[in-house]
Amino acid sequence: MKRNYHCPKCYGLLNPNVRIILKAECRGRAALVLFSPQPGNYNAIVPESLGLKRHDEVKFTCPLCSRDLTSRRNKAMAEVAFSTPGGDSGRVVFSRTYGHHETYFVTKEEVRSYGRHADRDGVSFWGEGPTG
Numbered sequence: 001m002k003r004n005y006h007c008p009k010c011y012g013l014l015n016p017n018v019r020i021i022l023k024a025e026c027r028g029r030a031a032l033v034l035f036s037p038q039p040g041n042y043n044a045i046v047p048e049s050l051g052l053k054r055h056d057e058v059k060f061t062c063p064l065c066s067r068d069l070t071s072r073r074n075k076a077m078a079e080v081a082f083s084t085p086g087g088d089s090g091r092v093v094f095s096r097t098y099g100h101h102e103t104y105f106v107t108k109e110e111v112r113s114y115g116r117h118a119d120r121d122g123v124s125f126w127g128e129g130p131t132g
């Protein structure tokens with residue numbers, strides 16, 4: 001089932017085709033970065049011109065409205081919204097640190113974590129632990 005990813009500010013569609021497009025900024029350089037829509041797949045397409053090195057902190061902004069996607073709950077993370085044709089919706093929260101593989105899919109019902117750096121216990125840090 002295809003998930004649609006949206007900017008949480010302007011609700012613009014971030015994956016018009018397959019990959020999720022975000023603007024990335026680091027050390028005064030900016031580029032568009034393409035992410036896989038598949039949870040746990042970290043084969044992002046990052047232009048070499050961005051000059052990212054492991055552990056760099058990247059600022060992600062919406063390519064449509066240019067607003068900052070840094071999570072208000074945790075500044076080390078960025079987040080976008082998602083919805084499915086089946087009516088599921090929620091947020092995808094991911095690490096802003098290059099090379100740090102940590103992603104959470106948060107819905108009202110549950111939190112799913114992906115990536116080798118993800119720590120399920122750490123999720124409660126932003127008060128969004130699984131319920132029920």
Ligand SMILES: [Zn+2]
Pocket residue numbers: 007008009010011012062063064065066067
């Ligand atoms: Zn936007």
